[in-house]
Amino acid sequence: MIPRTMYRKIWDAHVVREAPGEPSLIYIDRHLVHEGTSPQAFAGLKAAGRTVRRPDLAFAVMDHSVPTKNRNLPILDEAAAGQLEALARNCREFSITLFDMFSRNQGIVHIIGPELGITQPGQTIVCGDSHTSTHGAFGTLAFGIGTSEVEHVLATQCLSQYESKTMNIVVNGKRSKGVSAKDIILAIIGKIGIAGGTSRVVEYSGEAIRALSMDGRMTVCNMSIEGGARAGMIAPDDTTFAYMEGRPFVPRGKAFQEAVEGWRALATDPGAAFDGTVTLDASKLAPQVTWGTNPGMVTGVTGRVPDPASFHDPDDQKAVARALEYMGLKPGTPLVDIPVDRVFIGSCTNSRLNDLRAAARVVAGKHISKDLKEALVVPGSMTIKAKAESEGLDKIFRDAGFEWRDAGCSMCIAMNPDVLPPGERSASTSNRNFEGRQGKDSRTHLVSPIMAAAAAIAGHFVDVREWNVDAVE
Amino acid sequence: MQPFSRHTGLVFPLDRVNVDTDQMVPKQFLKLQTKQGFGRVLFYDWRYLPGEKPNPDFILNWPRYKGASIMLARANCGCGSSREHAPWALADYGFRVIIAPSYADIFYNNCFKNGILPVTLAENQVDELFKLAESEEGYKLTVDLPSQTISDAHGLSYKFEIGEFRKRVLLEGLDDIGLTLKHEADITAYEQAKHPHATIYEAVDSKYSARR
Numbered sequence: 001m002i003p004r005t006m007y008r009k010i011w012d013a014h015v016v017r018e019a020p021g022e023p024s025l026i027y028i029d030r031h032l033v034h035e036g037t038s039p040q041a042f043a044g045l046k047a048a049g050r051t052v053r054r055p056d057l058a059f060a061v062m063d064h065s066v067p068t069k070n071r072n073l074p075i076l077d078e079a080a081a082g083q084l085e086a087l088a089r090n091c092r093e094f095s096i097t098l099f100d101m102f103s104r105n106q107g108i109v110h111i112i113g114p115e116l117g118i119t120q121p122g123q124t125i126v127c128g129d130s131h132t133s134t135h136g137a138f139g140t141l142a143f144g145i146g147t148s149e150v151e152h153v154l155a156t157q158c159l160s161q162y163e164s165k166t167m168n169i170v171v172n173g174k175r176s177k178g179v180s181a182k183d184i185i186l187a188i189i190g191k192i193g194i195a196g197g198t199s200r201v202v203e204y205s206g207e208a209i210r211a212l213s214m215d216g217r218m219t220v221c222n223m224s225i226e227g228g229a230r231a232g233m234i235a236p237d238d239t240t241f242a243y244m245e246g247r248p249f250v251p252r253g254k255a256f257q258e259a260v261e262g263w264r265a266l267a268t269d270p271g272a273a274f275d276g277t278v279t280l281d282a283s284k285l286a287p288q289v290t291w292g293t294n295p296g297m298v299t300g301v302t303g304r305v306p307d308p309a310s311f312h313d314p315d316d317q318k319a320v321a322r323a324l325e326y327m328g329l330k331p332g333t334p335l336v337d338i339p340v341d342r343v344f345i346g347s348c349t350n351s352r353l354n355d356l357r358a359a360a361r362v363v364a365g366k367h368i369s370k371d372l373k374e375a376l377v378v379p380g381s382m383t384i385k386a387k388a389e390s391e392g393l394d395k396i397f398r399d400a401g402f403e404w405r406d407a408g409c410s411m412c413i414a415m416n417p418d419v420l421p422p423g424e425r426s427a428s429t430s431n432r433n434f435e436g437r438q439g440k441d442s443r444t445h446l447v448s449p450i451m452a453a454a455a456a457i458a459g460h461f462v463d464v465r466e467w468n469v470d471a472v473e
Numbered sequence: 474m475q476p477f478s479r480h481t482g483l484v485f486p487l488d489r490v491n492v493d494t495d496q497m498v499p500k501q502f503l504k505l506q507t508k509q510g511f512g513r514v515l516f517y518d519w520r521y522l523p524g525e526k527p528n529p530d531f532i533l534n535w536p537r538y539k540g541a542s543i544m545l546a547r548a549n550c551g552c553g554s555s556r557e558h559a560p561w562a563l564a565d566y567g568f569r570v571i572i573a574p575s576y577a578d579i580f581y582n583n584c585f586k587n588g589i590l591p592v593t594l595a596e597n598q599v600d601e602l603f604k605l606a607e608s609e610e611g612y613k614l615t616v617d618l619p620s621q622t623i624s625d626a627h628g629l630s631y632k633f634e635i636g637e638f639r640k641r642v643l644l645e646g647l648d649d650i651g652l653t654l655k656h657e658a659d660i661t662a663y664e665q666a667k668h669p670h671a672t673i674y675e676a677v678d679s680k681y682s683a684r685r
């Protein structure tokens with residue numbers, strides 16, 4: 001038999017129909033839904049007199065617009081309230097499982113899928129959200145879709161898709177202390193560029209990927225889209241199975257053992273061909289900080305803000321000059337000299353338990369800089385919040401001057417009241433530093449949770465390796 | 474869906490790489506529940522000063538580009554968020570065609586769903602079009618999908634590539650869901666063979682379930 005990549009195996013197992021010259025019809029195992037990109041899909045469905053084919057394979061959650069405090073109070077933003085109500089109404093009407101704002105299992109869609117065991121190896125998963133690539137950490141083919149496709153999946157449980165090219169990103173070596181999964185993926189994006197993975201499905205492999213916890217692997221896969229990739233994935237292994245066992249949607253006992261056998265067979269066969277390979281040495285990585293307005297504008301914390309003239313391509317020169325103007329930065333400024341106004345620890349990239357533990361270790365016994373206007377910790381799910389509290393992390397953060405919030409997207413996208421004001425600068429553990437992402441004219445620097453925590457204490461970026469914290473994810 | 478065959482229109486040259494969908498429609502407008510009316514908020518943060526006053530520095534506000542229906546952009550157009558609000562806004566504003574050297578995958582796909590033709594040309598061809606659109610006021614292009622060509626009044630003519638299936642769907646304005654539902658028998662056969670399911674083994678705190 002011809003050796004196959006993991007992507008190819010999952011693809012082959014989900015082809016419903018193939019015809020020459022047409023995209024393939026692919027079956028979708030799990031459809032995740034949130035309030036932001038679904039109302040028009042449900043409206044379209046109703047207008048056409050169609051119904052939801054497999055409501056049992058759809059899972060909905062409120063995350064993008066939900067407040068992260070005082071949830072018992074009415075939501076003042078009428079548009080947000082309306083959208084949340086619409087999601088509840090649509091789920092009720094079509095019998096779709098909904099984790100609403102008051103559910104103990106509520107959280108960011110890409111956090112709760114894996115956490116509840118809804119996400120499993122070998123599946124196809126889609127969501128009207130580009131960071132659906134997160135679920136690929138389980139050896140899952142997971143990607144973001146537009147609202148028309150959300151409607152398509154609701155109606156048919158299938159999608160028309162062209163097969164993607166593949167790319168193997170091999171990360172060798174051992175990370176040094178203070179270098180995290182976030183630094184690996186930021187460095188990868190810095191290397192391949194934000195369009196480097198366009199039209200490709202990326203598989204991450206190598207010693208440094210294997211060494212990551214599931215939380216860290218999800219951080220890596222989460223940002224695949226920031227490198228332009230259609231999806232990112234990591235072969236499931238014992239780390240994966242240990243994480244999954246006992247979760248609400250995961251089979252038990254003998255059925256689990258049988259499932260594991262099947263999941264092991266998903267790994268890319270030796271000798272299978274990729275359309276491209278990129279390698280990176282994790283042992284050479286410094287903690288990363290973005291300085292510009294896309295995630296590829298990144299460098300090690302020991303670096304400086306670059307000079308636009310140092311780029312070859314005239315389009316890049318223009319883009320960098322514009323980015324520096326927007327960010328209010330001068331070429332040559334050491335990154336450690338950049339002061340921050342607010343710190344945000346959260347988002348589907350970095351708000352899992354290991355992220356919070358790591359950040360808590362940095363801030364324990366210290367206090368945030370008096371120059372800081374706000375420091376937020378927004379756990380990725382209410383389950384994570386509860387677990388963190390049982391470990392006393394909330395107390396550590398509060399004592400250090402952080403606010404401890406309820407779960408949601410929060411300042412990653414600022415659709416709720418958690419907004420970065422104009423001209424202010426954040427150290428953020430989220431995934432996008434686009435203009436206006438965290439609020440109009442706001443300035444975002446993407447970093448790992450420990451780097452964000454250290455910036456909160458120092459009031460500016462610091463090389464967290466000098467603080468001698470353990471290697472974390 | 475609105476079919477697309479041939480279109481002639483004024484060219485709006487947006488000379489930026491990596492125009493992301495957060496710029497096309499900022500997040501504060503993602504809370505609306507319809508697809509209509511997004512034209513007003515297209516490129517909101519670039520286009521308006523406080524109080525929604527048009528920003529004279531942003532070229533979409535220049536009188537010479539009023540009524541533009543073809544957007545020219547640089548590489549990796551539409552990167553970032555999957556929000557289909559971006560093509561809704563472009564279409565509602567009046568854009569029928571985008572021309573760029575490359576696109577982000579989800580955005581490219583979303584354009585077709587909304588009757589917008591994303592044309593891919595080589596970097597040097599896009600460069601040439603930028604020069605023409607910036608130097609000649611009122612510069613128009615004609616985009617012909619059946620023959621896959623772009624032409625102007627001075628004899629410029631570029632051929633472009635597009636997948637046969639996508640071309641047909643756009644030409645005929647076909648309904649994707651309707652097309653898939655024709656294969657209902659295949660979908661049912663797949664479900665009978667593979668038994669896709671989401672069994673729950675431990676209660677979770679949710680509402681409205683239709684667990685099988």
Ligand code: SF4
Pocket residue numbers: 063064108109110129131347348349408409410412413430431
């Ligand atoms: S946390 Fe941010 S990136 Fe993740 S789903 Fe929410 S808005 Fe999107």
